[in-house]
Amino acid sequence: MVMRFSDPFEALLNFQKQLDARLASDWLGNSTANMGGYPPINIFQQQDDFVAIVELPGVSKTDLTIEAKEGTLRISGKKTLDYQENASIHRRERLAGRFDRTITLPIRIDPDRIKAEYRDGILALFIPRAETDKPRAIEIE
Amino acid sequence: MAAAKELEVQKKRPVQSSEESTAPVNIFLPTTDIFETEDALSVLVEMPGVEKGNVDISVKDRILTIDGRIDFQKYAGMAPVYTEYNIGNFHRRFSLSNKVDASKIRAEMRDGLLTLTIPKSEEAKAQRIEIS
Numbered sequence: 001m002v003m004r005f006s007d008p009f010e011a012l013l014n015f016q017k018q019l020d021a022r023l024a025s026d027w028l029g030n031s032t033a034n035m036g037g038y039p040p041i042n043i044f045q046q047q048d049d050f051v052a053i054v055e056l057p058g059v060s061k062t063d064l065t066i067e068a069k070e071g072t073l074r075i076s077g078k079k080t081l082d083y084q085e086n087a088s089i090h091r092r093e094r095l096a097g098r099f100d101r102t103i104t105l106p107i108r109i110d111p112d113r114i115k116a117e118y119r120d121g122i123l124a125l126f127i128p129r130a131e132t133d134k135p136r137a138i139e140i141e
Numbered sequence: 142m143a144a145a146k147e148l149e150v151q152k153k154r155p156v157q158s159s160e161e162s163t164a165p166v167n168i169f170l171p172t173t174d175i176f177e178t179e180d181a182l183s184v185l186v187e188m189p190g191v192e193k194g195n196v197d198i199s200v201k202d203r204i205l206t207i208d209g210r211i212d213f214q215k216y217a218g219m220a221p222v223y224t225e226y227n228i229g230n231f232h233r234r235f236s237l238s239n240k241v242d243a244s245k246i247r248a249e250m251r252d253g254l255l256t257l258t259i260p261k262s263e264e265a266k267a268q269r270i271e272i273s
Contacts, residue, residue, distance in 0.1 A: 012229070023224050024223075040226040042221060046220075047221045050222070055226060055253075061252075084178050091176075094187060120191060120192055122253065
C-alpha cells in the first residue's frame with residue numbers, strides 16, 4: 001500500500017492522532033512489567049508483521065544490545081554524555097545512564113528472522129510473525 | 142559514576158510559542174545541553190529520527206534557530222498498535238551573547254544528536270593577566 005500525502009501537515013496531524021489513540025493501549029497486555037521505562041517504544045503492524053520503533057538519540061550503535069527469545073525482546077545498553085573537561089554548564093537537560101528493558105509480545109514471532117536497523121537515533125526492529133501464528137484461509141470442501 | 146544510573150524516560154515537551162502554525166500539529170522542543178569551554182560554546186540537541194539533510198540552523202539578530210524535520214513518510218503502511226511517544230518536528234531558539242562568533246558555527250549530526258560548536262570571538266576569550 002502506498003500512501004499519498006496531498007497535504008503533509010494534515011497527514012502528519014492525522015498520524016499524530018493515530019499515535020495518541022494507541023497510547024499505552026492494552027495490546028501488550030496489562031502486565032506493568034511491559035509498560036513504561038526507558039527507552040520509549042512504539043509498535044506498529046505492517047501487513048502480517050510487526051515493527052517496533054525505539055527512540056535512542058545520542059546512543060551509539062556499539063553501546064546497544066538487542067536480544068530476542070520466543071515472544072520476548074530485550075533492549076539494553078548505555079547512554080553516555082561526552083563533555084570536555086573544564087566545560088562550564090549553561091544548560092543540562094540530557095540524561096545519561098544504563099537501560100535494560102524487556103517486553104513480551106502477545107503474538108508468536110520468528111526470533112531468527114528479526115532484523116534491526118539503527119539510524120539517526122532511531123532503532124527499528126522488524127519482527128516477523130511466526131508462520132504458525134498467521135491466519136489461514138480455510139477452503140470449504 | 143553517572144553512567145551507572147538507570148535512565149528515565151523524558152516526556153517530550155511541545156513548543157509553547159506566541160505564534161502558532163496554521164495546522165495544529167505537534168512540534169517538540171528538543172532536549173538540549175549547552176556548555177562553554179575556553180574557546181567555544183557547544184550546543185547539543187537531541188532530535189531522534191531527523192536526517193542530516195532535514196536540519197536547518199540559522200542565526201539572525203543573534204537568535205539561533207534550530208529546526209529539525211522528521212520524515213514521517215517512513216511510517217507509510219504502518220498501523221500503530223501500541224505507542225508510548227508521539228512524533229513530530231523539532232524547533233528551538235536560543236539568544237546568543239555577543240561573546241560568540243556566529244559566522245563560524247560548525248554543525249555535526251550523529252545518531253540523532255546535533256552538535257553545534259560556536260567559537261568565541263577573539264575579544265571574548267579569557268585573557269590571562271600576568272602580574273608583573
